[in-house]
Amino acid sequence: MADASWLTKFPQLDRLDLLAIRKTLDGAYKAFSREYGDVIEGFFHPVLSFLVWFEKLLITTPWPIIILVIGAIVFYASRSWKLLVGVVISLLLVGYFGMWEDTMSTLSMITVCTLISILLGIPVGIGMARSDRFQKIMTPILDVMQTMPAFVYLIPVVMLLGIGKIPGLISVVIYAIPPVIRLTNLGIRLVDKEVLEAATAFGANGWQRLFNVQIPLAMPNIMAGINQTIMMALAMVVVASMIGVKGLGQPVLKSIQNQYFTLGLFNGLAIVALAIIFDRVSQAYAKRSQKHMKGAH
Amino acid sequence: MSDTLIEVKGLYKLFGPEPKVHMPLVHEGLSKDEILARTGHTLGLKDINLTIKEGDISVIMGLSGSGKSTLIRHFNRLIEPTEGQILVGGIDVMTLSAKELEEFRRHRMSMVFQRFGLLPHRTVLDNVTFGLTIQGVRKKEANDRAVEWLETVGLAGYENQYPAQLSGGQQQRVGLARALATNADILLMDEAFSALDPLIRSEMQDQLIELQDKLQKTIIFITHDLDEALRLGNNIAILKDGELVQDDKPEEILLNPATDYVEAFVRDVNRARALTVETVMQPQGFRITATTIEGALKQMRAHKDDYAFHVTEDGYQGMLSQESLEEYYQEDKTAALSEVHYEDLEPIAPDAALEAVLPETLASDYPVPVVNEEGDFMGSLSRDALAEILSPDSSSSEGGNDGAKPEEADEENKASTTRHS
Numbered sequence: 001m002a003d004a005s006w007l008t009k010f011p012q013l014d015r016l017d018l019l020a021i022r023k024t025l026d027g028a029y030k031a032f033s034r035e036y037g038d039v040i041e042g043f044f045h046p047v048l049s050f051l052v053w054f055e056k057l058l059i060t061t062p063w064p065i066i067i068l069v070i071g072a073i074v075f076y077a078s079r080s081w082k083l084l085v086g087v088v089i090s091l092l093l094v095g096y097f098g099m100w101e102d103t104m105s106t107l108s109m110i111t112v113c114t115l116i117s118i119l120l121g122i123p124v125g126i127g128m129a130r131s132d133r134f135q136k137i138m139t140p141i142l143d144v145m146q147t148m149p150a151f152v153y154l155i156p157v158v159m160l161l162g163i164g165k166i167p168g169l170i171s172v173v174i175y176a177i178p179p180v181i182r183l184t185n186l187g188i189r190l191v192d193k194e195v196l197e198a199a200t201a202f203g204a205n206g207w208q209r210l211f212n213v214q215i216p217l218a219m220p221n222i223m224a225g226i227n228q229t230i231m232m233a234l235a236m237v238v239v240a241s242m243i244g245v246k247g248l249g250q251p252v253l254k255s256i257q258n259q260y261f262t263l264g265l266f267n268g269l270a271i272v273a274l275a276i277i278f279d280r281v282s283q284a285y286a287k288r289s290q291k292h293m294k295g296a297h
Numbered sequence: 298m299s300d301t302l303i304e305v306k307g308l309y310k311l312f313g314p315e316p317k318v319h320m321p322l323v324h325e326g327l328s329k330d331e332i333l334a335r336t337g338h339t340l341g342l343k344d345i346n347l348t349i350k351e352g353d354i355s356v357i358m359g360l361s362g363s364g365k366s367t368l369i370r371h372f373n374r375l376i377e378p379t380e381g382q383i384l385v386g387g388i389d390v391m392t393l394s395a396k397e398l399e400e401f402r403r404h405r406m407s408m409v410f411q412r413f414g415l416l417p418h419r420t421v422l423d424n425v426t427f428g429l430t431i432q433g434v435r436k437k438e439a440n441d442r443a444v445e446w447l448e449t450v451g452l453a454g455y456e457n458q459y460p461a462q463l464s465g466g467q468q469q470r471v472g473l474a475r476a477l478a479t480n481a482d483i484l485l486m487d488e489a490f491s492a493l494d495p496l497i498r499s500e501m502q503d504q505l506i507e508l509q510d511k512l513q514k515t516i517i518f519i520t521h522d523l524d525e526a527l528r529l530g531n532n533i534a535i536l537k538d539g540e541l542v543q544d545d546k547p548e549e550i551l552l553n554p555a556t557d558y559v560e561a562f563v564r565d566v567n568r569a570r571a572l573t574v575e576t577v578m579q580p581q582g583f584r585i586t587a588t589t590i591e592g593a594l595k596q597m598r599a600h601k602d603d604y605a606f607h608v609t610e611d612g613y614q615g616m617l618s619q620e621s622l623e624e625y626y627q628e629d630k631t632a633a634l635s636e637v638h639y640e641d642l643e644p645i646a647p648d649a650a651l652e653a654v655l656p657e658t659l660a661s662d663y664p665v666p667v668v669n670e671e672g673d674f675m676g677s678l679s680r681d682a683l684a685e686i687l688s689p690d691s692s693s694s695e696g697g698n699d700g701a702k703p704e705e706a707d708e709e710n711k712a713s714t715t716r717h718s
Contacts, residue, residue, distance in 0.1 A: 198414030201373055202428040202479065203403030212427070216418045292459035293417040 033160045044166045051112050051165050055246075058104040066104070067091050074277070078284030087281075090273040099248065099270045106237055106247035106274060113169055113233045117177040118226060125184025125222075126210070135185065142178045150175050150239045158243050168245030175236045179228035187221025188214045220293065223286035230278045234271060248274075302483070302515050303349035303372065308381030310367055310539075313338030316379045329538050341367045343539045345381070349532075354509060354516040356530035358523065364539040365519045369487050372517065373406045374398060385483070403432045407476035411488035413468045415460040421447065421471050422456040428479035439478075446474040450504070466497035473505075477512070486518045490525065502528055523562055527551070527571040535559055548576040552686075568687055569652040574645055577686050578667045578676040584608040585617060590638070591630040594622045604663045607634060612672030615639025616663065644668035647675050651683065658683050 058066065067088060075084045094103050128135040153174060157167040191214050199213045215222070241249025248267045255264030311319060311332075319336045329340040342364045349355045359365040370376040371383055374390055383390040385405065393401055407428060415424050425443035430436070447453055450470040460468050469489060476484055490498045502525060509516065520526050526533050527547045534544040535558075543555040551571060554560035583600050585607045587593045597605055603619040618640055625638055644666040645654045658665050664677035 192414075194410050194412050194414045195416060197375060198408065198410055199427075199431075201375060201402060201406075201408040201485075202431050202475075203399045203401070204431050205399055208431060213416065216416070219418070290418075292461055 029156060029159065037160055041161055041166070044161070044170075047112075047116070047169065048166050051108065051169065054112060055105055055108040058108050059101055063095055063100060070277075074281050077281050077288075079288065080284060083280055083284060087277050090277065094270050094273060097266055097270075099251075099267060102246070102248045102251060102267070103270055103274065106234075106249070106271070109165075109169070109172070109237065109240075109245060109247055110230065110233050110274070110278070113172045113176060114226070114230050116169070116173050117180055117229045117233070120173070121177045121180035121225070121229070122184050122222065125181045125225075126188060126215075128181065128185040129188035129214075138181070142181060145174055146178045150236060151242075154239070154243055163244040165245060167243050168240040171243070172233050172236045172240050172245075175239075176229045176233040179232065180222070180225035183221045183225030183228070184218065187218030187225075190221065191217040217293075220286065220290050223282065223290075227279060227282045227286070230282065231275060234275045234278070237271065300351045301348045302351040302386060303347075303517075304382075304384040305345055305347040305349075305368075305371070306382040306384070308342055308345040308347075308368075308371060308383065309379045310341035310364075310371070310376065311338050311379045312341050320379060340539055342371075342378075345539075345541050347534055347541065347544060349515060349517060351515050352513045353531040354505075354518055354529050356518045356520060356526040356533045357536060358520055358526045358533055359536035360521055362538075363536040365521075365536050366487055367539075368536065369485050369517060369519050372483070372485055373402050373408065403428070403479065405481050406483045406485060407479045407481040408485040408487065409469070409472045409476045409489040411492055413460070413465075413472045413492075415468060415471055415475075417460055420457050420459055421452065421463070424460065424471055425474045425478050428475055432479065442478055443474070446478045447471075449477070449508070450474045464497075465493050466501060469493060469501060470504075477508075477514075482514060484514045484516045486516060488519050488521070491520065491522065498525070505529065523566055524571065527566065535562070548572060552576070567652075569655060570650055572651050572686065573647065574649050574651065574654060574667055574678055575647040575675070577651065577682055578647070578678045579664075579682060580676040581606060581666075581674070584674065588633055589630070590622065590625050590632050590634060593617060593634055594619075594626050594630075597622060604640075606666050606674055606677065607639070608674045613644060613666060613668045613674040616642050616666055618663065642666065645678065646670070651687070654678065655683070 070091065071084055071088055074087045075081075078084075091103075094100060124138065128138050150171060154167070154171050157170050161167045161170070195217065196209060196213055199209050204212065237245065237247060238249040238252050241247065241253050248271050251267040252264055252271075254260065255267070309320065309323060310316075311323060313319070313336065316338060319332065319338050322332055322336065323340060323343065327335070329343075332338055332340050345368060357365045357368060367376055371378050372385070372390070374383075374393075378391070385401075388401075390398075390401070416427065419427070422440060422443050425446055426434075426436075426439040429439035429442060434442075444453075444456065447456060450473050452467060452470050452474065455463065455467065455471075460471065463471065469492075472489070490501050493501060505516075506529065518526075518529055520529075527550075530547055532544070533547050533550050535542045535550070537558050543550060543559050545553075545555075550559065551563055551566065551568060554563050583602070583605060585593050585596050585605045586609065587596055588609075593605075593607070597603075597617065597619050604616060605619075606616050607614040614634070615636070616639055617634075621638070621640070625632070640663065642661060642663065642665060643657065645657070645668070647667050647669050654665065658678055659680055661680070664679035664682075666677050667675040669675055
């Protein structure tokens with residue numbers, strides 16, 4: 001024990017062993033993607049078609065109609081003239097500064113990602129609320145999804161599916177889905193026990209309880225989760241552009257590489273504008289639809 | 298009216314992860330605290346035997362932690378018992394499958410909750426139709442029935458409001474309408490009025506009594522408030538630490554408390570309000586049946602008292618005193634007894650609260666006659682009897698326990714704090 005170097009230098013795995021581990025894992029994954037890459041791609045094909053169709057629809061439709069439709073949705077959701085005017089002005093500015101097409105690409109991407117996150121996230125959240133064991137399994141997975149640097153899981157996705165919209169979509173969904181899952185779970189767990197008990201006392205079965213009591217009463221939390229999911233999806237758009245997702249992210253990436261400050265700023269501001277629109281509209285909608293639920297007890 | 302509808306037999310509830318394992322300790326008779334210390338399990342209910350009669354309002358009373366809310370949740374199996382049987386109309390609730398239990402809850406029992414348990418995102422109308430839509434009643438019919446029930450509970454016109462827009466009393470009326478709308482014959486009310494302020498509470502109590510006269514449901518009512526129990530209950534069961542201490546008619550609970558605990562509970566009850574004339578009056582065997590003054594005086598002289606009540610085939614006529622009878626006798630001994638000969642004393646009704654008849658009874662030199670609605674003479678209420686029943690010590694002198702135990706004072710404190718909170 002004369003050699004005390006193990007104290008100052010961390011006793012680490014042999015370089016060769018480390019290499020072997022890396023080789024095995026990479027090799028296995030590569031084999032896996034060669035074997036199943038096409039199957040998985042085929043599985044995602046309908047989503048890709050929808051995504052492409054939706055993006056085309058947004059880009060080819062004359063811009064006044066798009067602004068009209070978005071304006072109508074904004075007003076329906078929020079019933080606020082102020083918000084409507086703000087949204088229309090920011091869309092006009094975005095178009096005027098030449099970012100219309102990119103904005104539409106991003107918009108379609110975000111919309112599809114959010115829809116997929118909701119469709120997957122709410123059932124998972126419900127499952128977590130119903131089973132403590134499932135919650136125990138899911139919580140660390142969600143922690144990893146949220147803390148793992150996005151670039152890290154870009155790698156296997158790209159290895160598997162190559163560069164393009166679908167890998168982008170998958171990485172955005174992985175990054176953005178945890179809030180909606182977590183808050184659905186939380187919302188359902190926080191539902192007033194007495195209201196739930198009342199439903200049971202009147203003979204409601206599991207589904208009736210879920211749809212008549214738990215989901216409606218968890219709605220404020222679920223809406224907050226959806227809102228967070230949208231915001232995170234927008235944040236991920238720039239990273240996703242690295243693997244070929246078209247939209248506002250690409251010019252931002254280009255300006256990083258070439259140090260185009262103004263180009264970056266404009267496109268960044270367009271993302272901010274989209275974020276604010278999504279945020280304010282979804283929050284105004286949530287607030288309006290839940291105004292009766294305050295102070296019920 | 299008085300057939301047994303619900304029977305609870307040997308009901309035990311032990312809360313904790315492994316209740317069955319520790320049941321032997323319970324049967325050995327260990328106390329709640331000992332069981333908790335030795336096993337970490339909480340004894341919720343211990344050997345409850347109870348019968349509920351059809352058409353009655355049966356009150357289950359106890360302080361918080363006494364197990365009353367646990368007990369009521371056993372009737373519709375919101376809580377599963379560890380041991381015991383619950384028979385409802387001859388059916389053992391414990392043998393029902395999940396599906397059958399749902400049907401049972403939909404059609405036989407409905408429930409009203411302390412904090413109302415309304416759905417905040419639904420209108421009043423949609424809340425009342427909740428039980429009906431669960432039953433599978435069509436929307437249109439459910440709405441019609443809900444509107445009717447809302448009218449019955451006095452909330453017509455509030456159909457499209459949301460629960461948050463209503464006061465507590467109104468919200469509980471919605472809860473009541475929701476429970477009544479399912480047409481279940483058994484109504485469970487878990488501290489239904491405890492969250493309401495006193496004025497609204499007594500209003501709701503009146504309304505419940507009024508509704509019950511019409512509907513004749515079987516109501517199980519949980520409360521921690523003895524005044525409320527006495528006011529509503531045909532029968533009162535008192536729980537303490539998961540055990541049934543007394544199960545009796547309200548006046549029996551008041552006049553003959555079974556244990557020190559009940560007595561402490563009963564002590565600060567306003568008896569003048571809680572007891573009716575019927576429970577305190579003395580039956581009067583002696584009555585004057587003659588038709589003339591002469592005959593009446595003869596009967597009177599043969600009796601020890603110097604007053605008597607004149608009763609004929611047509612029922613109660615009036616009260617006679619010996620003193621004035623002697624005078625009338627001097628005037629005209631053959632005259633028929635009539636209005637003019639009676640003492641000036643209004644009879645009182647048997648179901649009146651003592652409070653209501655207090656002034657006239659105390660002011661009268663003679664016992665006051667008690668006459669029911671049909672005009673039949675029931676008995677009389679004397680000043681002395683009234684004074685005795687209203688004096689604070691009367692129940693302890695009957696219960697025969699002297700010397701205050703330290704525990705007793707403690708319990709009294711508990712009882713009065715709950716009532717004030």
